[in-house]
Amino acid sequence: MASSHSQPLVLSLRDVAVDRADTNGRPIRILDVAGFTLAPGDCIALSGPSGAGKSTCLEVVAGITVPDHGVAMWGEIVVSKLAESRRDAWRRDTVGFIFQDFHLVGELSALQNVLLPLRFSGWRLGGEARRRACRLIEHVGLTDPGRRAGLMSRGEQQRVAIARALIRSPALILADEPTASLDAETGAAVADLILTEARTSGATLIVASHDTALLARLDRRIGFAAGVAREVRP
Amino acid sequence: MNPLPMVIADLRAMRGAALLSILLIALAVAIGVAIGAQERALRSASARAADDFPLLIGAPASATQLVLTSVYLQPEALTLMDGALLPKLASDPRVEAVAPIAFGDVVLGYPVVGTTAEFVTRWGRRQLVEGRNFAAEGEAVVGAEVKLAIGQSITPSHGVAGQHRHFGLEDEEEHAHRHEGVRYTVVGRLPHLGSPWDRAILIPVESVWETHGLGNGHRDESHIGAPFEAEHLPGVPALVVKPKQVFQAYQLRSDTRKAGLLAVFPAEILVSLYQTVGDIRDVLVVASGLNNVLVFLAILMLLVTLVSLRRRRYAILRALGASRTYVALVVWLGAAVLLSLGAFAGLAAGFIGAHAVAMLVAAETGLTLTISIGAGEVALVGLMALFGSLLALIPAAIAWRRPVAESLRS
Incomplete structure (x- = not known):
């Protein structure tokens, strides 16, 4: 059950392409990545306008979307070739996902939301898991773990979502527009939190964002335009 | 998970x-x-309600109606049969007990049923919870749900077949058909039987006959109950017979049927x-x-x-x-x-x-x-x-x- 503490490995995408049928049924290429490689612990940004392929790229990395061409690899593991159940297990043990709209379960408390990823593999949670969740909640700046998530402000919800992404000590943190639904001040605080967490834990971090303040704080940037990815030198 | x-x-x-x-x-x-x-x-x-009625005998008519009227006290008029059958059955060696049931009157919507003191206690199977059994004409035993107190006096009215009853209330119909001058005094109360008899007022069958000017079944009119004398008996609507043995019940049923009367086991009709x-x-x-x-x-x-x-x-x-x-x-x-x-x-x-x-x-x-x-x-x-x-x-x-x-x- 407990968190897996998997070690960050080299992440690489090679010749990745994702096709979708358009409204007339013709295939269109929505993602085309010649390739990039991230060393363990790299923090990079995916930038570009909406619909340019950033989210799809994150989904390929997370093993949610299987590319029509090419491979996504985590160390020696070819994630994009794993069977669905193996990909689910790999994602559970490796990835912490943060969404633009937080996507907490509004009917559950902050604590239950944070513990949720541990429920996917274990029936009973030990006291240690609960203590760790409470520490994380406190660490992201919240005081009441028993409060219902649906009643929290947007900034507080994103903090809970970050704690939820961190509960299994992921080696790979993926954030899709983590600050886009927040005001500038809250967004900056949330961005701080994500960057600090990734750097202190040594996890690899990929952030898809429009937020120029956030983009500026990451080591590398890959720009997207009409599905095509290209490394951008800041 | x-x-x-x-x-x-x-x-x-x-x-x-x-x-x-x-x-x-x-x-x-x-x-x-x-x-x-x-x-x-x-x-x-x-x-359960039919348990106390092993064999029912009546004039030839609908068997279902005989059961509904005798066991469930549905207010319908039954054709009378010759009362002489009562002493004849009473002396039959195959019969352990026999009781007449006579209907017709109402008090406050409760049916008044004439029978013998023995059948009031269902031949000893039930004990009165209050007072005593009737021992003379003019006395009555009431069912558990009858809202009359011991010692209370009542006057019966002539009932109307198929009439809807409002228990505990005297309606206009009932008031118009009072048997003036006839009075009963409540002397005892039956336990709860879970049957329509819980709402009946039981009186000596002789009183029913006398109220309607039919004598009382005895040469000497001073006592009630068995033995009855055939030549003094008016017609009776139904007889409850308790045979000694099961096979005798079948014999009695078939003998009675041969005599042109209706004889049924209520259980049969119920089935x-x-x-x-x-x-x-x-x-x-x-x-x-x-x-x-x-x-x-x-x-x-x-x-x-x-x-x-x-x-x-x-x-x-x-x-x-x-x-x-x-x-x-x-x-x-x-x-x-x-x-x-x-x-x-x-x-x-x-x-x-x-x-x-x-x-x-x-x-x-x-x-x-x-x-x-x-x-x-x-x-x-x-x-x-x-x-x-x-x-x-x-x-x-x-x-x-x-x-x-x-x-x-x-």
Whole structure:
């Protein structure tokens, strides 16, 4: 059950392409990545306008979307070739996902939301898991773990979502527009939190964002335009 | 994996729809449960009421009517037969006891029944709970539910066949047909029998005859009860016979029939009535079963729609690392809990409903129905819960199959 503490490995995408049928049924290429490689612990940004392929790229990395061409690899593991159940297990043990709209379960408390990823593999949670969740909640700046998530402000919800992404000590943190639904001040605080967490834990971090303040704080940037990815030198 | 927190969250999120679903299913299941429980209670109560009437003899007419009027005191006029049969049967070596039952009068809506002191206590099977048995004309013993006190005096009225009774009230009809000058004094009360006799006023059969100017069955009119003298007996509507042995009961029945009279075991008549009631029950049970299926399918449609509306919620779980089995389990458990809760709430509601109907039946007929939930009802509900759990696999399968990436963006 407990968190897996998997070690960050080299992440690489090679010749990745994702096709979708358009409204007339013709295939269109929505993602085309010649390739990039991230060393363990790299923090990079995916930038570009909406619909340019950033989210799809994150989904390929997370093993949610299987590319029509090419491979996504985590160390020696070819994630994009794993069977669905193996990909689910790999994602559970490796990835912490943060969404633009937080996507907490509004009917559950902050604590239950944070513990949720541990429920996917274990029936009973030990006291240690609960203590760790409470520490994380406190660490992201919240005081009441028993409060219902649906009643929290947007900034507080994103903090809970970050704690939820961190509960299994992921080696790979993926954030899709983590600050886009927040005001500038809250967004900056949330961005701080994500960057600090990734750097202190040594996890690899990929952030898809429009937020120029956030983009500026990451080591590398890959720009997207009409599905095509290209490394951008800041 | 532990899907319970998500199941609880899902049920909370749709509590309106969940409550409505449980209510609808409970209502549908309750109808089937109530029909079964009610019919069984009716059978056992009516059979119990007939226990004290081993063999009934009457003038040739409808056997069903003889049973309904004698056992259940339905106010209908029975054709009289020659009273001489009473002493003849009393001296028959195969007969342990025989009692006449004479009807016709009412007091405050309660039927007045003339019989012997021996039959008042059902030949010793029942003990009076208050006062004593009648020992002379002008005395009366009342059923447990008759609202008359010991020592109270009453005047009977001539009853009208098929009249609807308002127990405890004297209506205009009754007031207009009073036997002026006839008075009875209540001297005792019977225990609760659970039959329409709980609402009867029992008087010596001699008093019934005398009230109607028919003598009293004896040469010397100063005493009541057996022996009766054939030449002084007027006609009687019904005789209850308690044979010594079962085979003698059959002999007596066939001898009486040969004499051109009606002789029935009430149990026989009840069996044929049960057959009809049972057929009706079967039709109702099938109808309510189909009803249940329709309600279940409607709720299923609702659940499928809900899964579709929540595809994003479940896709998020997948993105966070949940397997498709976990998501399917959450959906299945949620749906199965709803459908099963509904079915079991239906069991309780059916029990309560059957009780309510039993109270109506008791008010109308005096039959005390003891409602119990039998293995049949539990099996029915168990089957519905199982059926619901199987149906719940459909939304679960839909959730299992739904691709994550598309749902994530919807």
